[in-house]
Amino acid sequence: MTVRAALFDVFGTVVDWRTGIAGHVDEWMDTRGVTGVDSFAFADEWRSRYDPSMREVREGRRPFARLDVLHRENLVEVLLSHRITASDDDVDALNSSWHALPAWPDSVAGITRMKSAMIVAPLSNGNVSLLLDMAKAAGIPWDAVLGAEVAHAYKPTPDAYLRTADILGLAPEECLMVAAHNSDLKAAQQCGFGTAFVRRPTEHGPSQTVDLEAGGQWDHVADSMEDLATALGC
């Protein structure tokens, strides 16, 4: 079937969250006179709590809570582990770092090309205002902002994919999941989506060991969003 919508994972796939978060952490620490914190390690630690925090929601032990809420809870724990005290407003300010992350250099150009031929939208675990603020700041030309908050389900729960296709009025086969993570593509493929793996070998820094190569029978494997646009004939 023809691809009618390209749906993108965002953190790591469209934007370089690690560099972005580390930069925000450095600025935040500097402003508050906190020293001795490795901002990349801080970013990694914060991110490492991302998946476990969603598990409570995925497994039905907690009602759906948007990612801003989970990020903040995780941040409070990371600050505590570093014995850094901060006001609620200061925690909020640091938490909003996820709303402003740099796109990989090829993302905006590639997504803009795809947009001329199909619907382009995030299918991210990020909440709507996070994704929207990020898109405004980075110039990502989404047609709509979809994902976990709109579907009321976190990836890789099947509902996250299937409800998104349903909201778009499309069959799963008309949707292409674009991600730098094999696990995301595997879950999407099991729902009937097409799949495109985009290599992001430095998402986790220079010594990344995961998701360096395609780990499944994906429909497309690309080194950038521009390459993927070309593969899709855009």
Place this chain on the structure above:
Amino acid sequence: MTVRAALFDVFGTVVDWRTGIAGHVDEWMDTRGVTGVDSFAFADEWRSRYDPSMREVREGRRPFARLDVLHRENLVEVLLSHRITASDDDVDALNSSWHALPAWPDSVAGITRMKSAMIVAPLSNGNVSLLLDMAKAAGIPWDAVLGAEVAHAYKPTPDAYLRTADILGLAPEECLMVAAHNSDLKAAQQCGFGTAFVRRPTEHGPSQTVDLEAGGQWDHVADSMEDLATALGC
């Protein structure tokens, strides 16, 4: 407070649904050899069932159903009243008319100007795929597609406005409701939204009698989206 998001009613405010639907009806009837139908009267009749059909959902007697579903049920009734028989596929085809409606001549230019200074998104009773297809076809540069389906509540229920502000991470006072309908603005104002009335004196055709003038203390009254953009300093 500063306006952070301009949220638009769509049918009548951004697009000329009556001309658009009548055109689609004419084409559909011609293709099927149906004669003797006044396509503007048909459009008006179809639209007149819009509000009553949402009432069941608003008043809690029916679970939320997206507008495509309500439009189709209403269309079946209108076809029946005209004694026109059609296949399910043909009914679907005519129902999709709402996904492709012409923007008023000033809409795209005005919304594009506002987009440079704030979030621009529909806050419509239309469902996501309807609004998205319409935007792609008419070139309306929404930042996100919000409204009844995402909020799971039909205007003028307060939740339609309040949940949309919440999803955006904004206070109601940071949201500006833009509509050609005084009733929509009244409900938004009661939720704390700013209000902008845009005159659309021919939405219901040349003999329109309703919503010709502002019917409340609105923050802005404009004759076009371009005028509103100017009033907002965009």
